[in-house]
Amino acid sequence: xxxxxxxxxPRQKMPEQERILRRSNxxxxxxxxxxxxxxxxxxxxxxxxxxxxxxxxxxxxxxxxFIHALRRGDMPSAISxxxxxxxxxxxxxxxxxxxxQCEGRCILGKKGEPVAIGRLERYVGDYELAHRVxxxxxxxxxxxxxxxxxxxxxxxxxxxxxxxxxHSVTIFESLHVPGGVLIYGIPEFRLPKEIVNSEINxxxxxxxxxxxxxxxxxxxxxxxxxxxxxxxxxxxxxAGLPSFINxxxxxxxxxxxANEFLTRVNLMKAxxxxxxxxxxxxxxxxxxxxxxxxxxxxARCSLRLQTIFGQKAEVHIIYRxxxxxxxxxxxxxxxxxxxxxxxxxxxxxxxxxGDAEGNVRGIRCIRMKLEEPDSSGRRKPVPIEGxxxxxxxxxxxxxxxxxxxxxxxxxSGNLQRTKHGTAVADIETGRTTRERVxxxxxxxxxxxxxxxxxxxxxxxxADIHRFLMEENSKN
Amino acid sequence: xxxxxxxEILSDxxxxxxxxxxxxxxxxxxxxxxxxxxxETGERIPLTIADYDREQGTITIVFQEVGKSTKHLGTLxxxxxxxxxxxxxxxxxxIQKYGxxxxxxxxxxxxxxxxxxxxxxxxxxxxxxxxxxxSRDFLFWExxxxxxxxxxxxxxxxxxxxxxxxxxxPLKELLASRRIARVWAIGPGVMMKFVSLSTRDFNVPTxxxxxxxxxxxxxxCGGCRVLLNDGAKFVCTDGPExxxxxxxxxxxxxxYQIYKKEEILSFETWKHKCSSDTDCHCEGKx
Numbered sequence: 012x013x014x015x016x017x018x019x020x021p022r023q024k025m026p027e028q029e030r031i032l033r034r035s036n037x038x039x040x041x042x043x044x045x046x047x048x049x050x051x052x053x054x055x056x057x058x059x060x061x062x063x064x065x066x067x068x069x070x071x072x073x074x075x076x077f078i079h080a081l082r083r084g085d086m087p088s089a090i091s092x093x094x095x096x097x098x099x100x101x102x103x104x105x106x107x108x109x110x111x112q113c114e115g116r117c118i119l120g121k122k123g124e125p126v127a128i129g130r131l132e133r134y135v136g137d138y139e140l141a142h143r144v145x146x147x148x149x150x151x152x153x154x155x156x157x158x159x160x161x162x163x164x165x166x167x168x169x170x171x172x173x174x175x176x177x178h179s180v181t182i183f184e185s186l187h188v189p190g191g192v193l194i195y196g197i198p199e200f201r202l203p204k205e206i207v208n209s210e211i212n213x214x215x216x217x218x219x220x221x222x223x224x225x226x227x228x229x230x231x232x233x234x235x236x237x238x239x240x241x242x243x244x245x246x247x248x249x250a251g252l253p254s255f256i257n258x259x260x261x262x263x264x265x266x267x268x269a270n271e272f273l274t275r276v277n278l279m280k281a282x283x284x285x286x287x288x289x290x291x292x293x294x295x296x297x298x299x300x301x302x303x304x305x306x307x308x309x310a311r312c313s314l315r316l317q318t319i320f321g322q323k324a325e326v327h328i329i330y331r332x333x334x335x336x337x338x339x340x341x342x343x344x345x346x347x348x349x350x351x352x353x354x355x356x357x358x359x360x361x362x363x364x365g366d367a368e369g370n371v372r373g374i375r376c377i378r379m380k381l382e383e384p385d386s387s388g389r390r391k392p393v394p395i396e397g398x399x400x401x402x403x404x405x406x407x408x409x410x411x412x413x414x415x416x417x418x419x420x421x422x423s424g425n426l427q428r429t430k431h432g433t434a435v436a437d438i439e440t441g442r443t444t445r446e447r448v449x450x451x452x453x454x455x456x457x458x459x460x461x462x463x464x465x466x467x468x469x470x471x472x473a474d475i476h477r478f479l480m481e482e483n484s485k486n
Numbered sequence: 487x488x489x490x491x492x493x494e495i496l497s498d499x500x501x502x503x504x505x506x507x508x509x510x511x512x513x514x515x516x517x518x519x520x521x522x523x524x525x526e527t528g529e530r531i532p533l534t535i536a537d538y539d540r541e542q543g544t545i546t547i548v549f550q551e552v553g554k555s556t557k558h559l560g561t562l563x564x565x566x567x568x569x570x571x572x573x574x575x576x577x578x579x580x581i582q583k584y585g586x587x588x589x590x591x592x593x594x595x596x597x598x599x600x601x602x603x604x605x606x607x608x609x610x611x612x613x614x615x616x617x618x619x620x621s622r623d624f625l626f627w628e629x630x631x632x633x634x635x636x637x638x639x640x641x642x643x644x645x646x647x648x649x650x651x652x653x654x655x656p657l658k659e660l661l662a663s664r665r666i667a668r669v670w671a672i673g674p675g676v677m678m679k680f681v682s683l684s685t686r687d688f689n690v691p692t693x694x695x696x697x698x699x700x701x702x703x704x705x706x707c708g709g710c711r712v713l714l715n716d717g718a719k720f721v722c723t724d725g726p727e728x729x730x731x732x733x734x735x736x737x738x739x740x741x742y743q744i745y746k747k748e749e750i751l752s753f754e755t756w757k758h759k760c761s762s763d764t765d766c767h768c769e770g771k772x
Contacts, residue, residue: 274702
């Protein structure tokens with residue numbers, strides 16, 4: 012095939028579960044490429060000499076190389092190339108915001124549509140989970156013991172890279188299953204828990220990583236105690252603390268943080284209540300405040316729960332900026348609209364209203380307008396005076412961001428944190444203010460993406476390895 | 487998995503279990519709690535640590551069977567295993583020498599009060615305990631409480647044992663006649679509310695241990711939030727003990743009702759499954 016022919020192949024669509032049907036279940040919406048579609052899509056890649064896509068990837072996946080192997084039908088090579096940089100491709104392929112990363116920089120995107128790199132990555136990841144042709148291999152034992160706190164994207168990535176280098180890794184997880192936000196936050200229909208479990212189990216089995224669940228650092232065991240037993244510690248505890256806006260009425264029955272709502276639904280499987288014990292309160296009109304990925308996830312879970320439990324299905328997303336500023340991943344916004352979520356743009360809540368029994372009955376909101384862009388290019392929303400109005404709602408879900416959980420800082424010596432509650436750490440190396448302690452992911456940056464946390468886990472693992480090996484050569 | 491070592495039936499609906507949880511016991515202190523999940527389909531419920539044995543690596547939980555999870559838990563036997571025991575969670579009770587203090591406990595609240603009273607006694611306080619139950623049949627740990635208290639008052643609602651009436655009555659008499667440095671109260675929400683109202687009149691600092699709806703127990707969900715007069719706090723990470731005089735009791739009591747309907751459905755479903763399952767070994771079946 013010539014270079015001129017490749018861009019003429021249209022970007023291959025991912026088969027999806029039908030729009031109406033999918034509202035009544037939690038099964039995955041995007042169904043994944045078939046081999047035929049994957050090869051067709053792979054054939055669109057121009058194999059640039061200087062691939063701009065790679066520079067857009069926080070973990071530097073060797074994109075042209077894996078795509079090349081894939082289109083030759085050489086899956087073992089595609090997988091081993093993938094795993095040089097990415098330990099969890101089935102997850103990244105599903106949840107990365109590719110439009111702002113690899114695909115955003117693909118040369119084909121300048122004139123037409125970029126190569127569907129994320130979908131190809133997912134294809135490779137899923138193939139490996141089904142066939143297991145390329146197990147991760149552990150180097151000779153270094154005799155070093157490392158503790159990883161938190162088993163979300165940064166912790167797992169860091170643990171896997173360190174184990175590959177021959178270190179003994181123990182992961183401490185506070186919940187009853189590993190995976191962090193991949194398990195409690197991202198819904199089943201976007202990232203099936205079976206995929207998360209099998210990616211993690213596969214890596215953990217190959218590399219002999221130990222995972223201790225039900226261990227809350229700061230309570231069950233402190234950082235000081237861990238340091239006395241391990242050569243190095245990586246903290247990847249994420250940003251799990253929900254924010255509530257400071258307006259009247261947040262404690263009415265029916266107001267929840269998105270964290271609570273999603274934890275009940277995803278981790279505790281409330282959509283299978285009463286087969287599973289944990290319920291989640293739903294209603295006929297659910298209002299989600301915020302428009303990030305977490306808000307989209309909450310809104311789409313809400314629609315499904317209303318359908319499954321036979322309620323009227325009406326879900327609003329209330330966002331103070333406009334359509335153009337929606338911060339979520341494009342595909343999530345698209346899917347939410349397609350499924351029937353109603354968007355109330357340029358709207359800001361002022362007060363949550365309750366009835367005599369203390370249940371939510373609505374939200375008093377104010378209309379907003381956007382000012383001219385400031386020096387950072389962002390248009391600040393300002394309230395329009397006298398424009399207050401009420402939105403009826405029996406459930407209010409607050410998806411307004413999260414901050415790091417402070418428990419880790421209990422008996423943690425000179426581990427410093429910023430006034431935002433994040434750990435002070437070097438962005439490149441992950442080194443904190445305390446010797447032999449590294450940190451990465453949302454605990455350092457505040458709530459961000461799965462892939463940026465994986466990137467941090469990776470860079471930090473490299474620095475920990477370097478540090479321990481230097482220490483070894485000194486002795 | 488965490489093995490149940492011993493089980494004791496304290497009253498008709500209150501059961502005690504000693505559970506192997508070596509990771510929890512290392513740091514467990516009076517006032518803290520654990521999150522328990524029975525099995526794969528179970529919910530995460532907070533239960534206060536009633537006692538612990540660091541040498542044996544076990545903790546004691548005491549619970550009242552009210553809904554599906556606690557009733558199900560009550561059917562388990564020594565040798566059975568529980569899927570999750572996570573903790574210890576929450577801040578321990580602030581133990582120091584205050585002087586003469588009162589420990590007021592209602593119903594199942596007697597269990598978590600016991601280690602607190604013991605620690606306060608060991609710290610040199612004069613401990614007056616008031617424990618209240620519905621009737622004689624619901625009373626447990628009277629001897630244990632007596633052992634860690636300088637004085638003990640037992641009340642029953644129906645007068646079938648000890649003094650007839652609720653704990654606030656002897657409490658008010660003590661507050662009026664003695665110099666009380668501090669009061670702790672653990673029990674049903676309504677009981678804690680009225681203890682709080684009583685001690686407020688006498689301006690005696692009062693701590694209550696709140697048991698709210700929770701999911702993770704680590705600060706992640708915020709379902710446990712309680713309104714204090716200086717803002718909302720999380721029971722799991724900021725508590726479970728709070729200054730009783732700051733608590734918005736009506737909001738707290740109203741929030742207990744959030745999942746009432748679902749709790750009944752969950753219990754009915756389980757009971758039905760249990761009675762149709764020939765392999766079920768629960769006590770209801772026997």
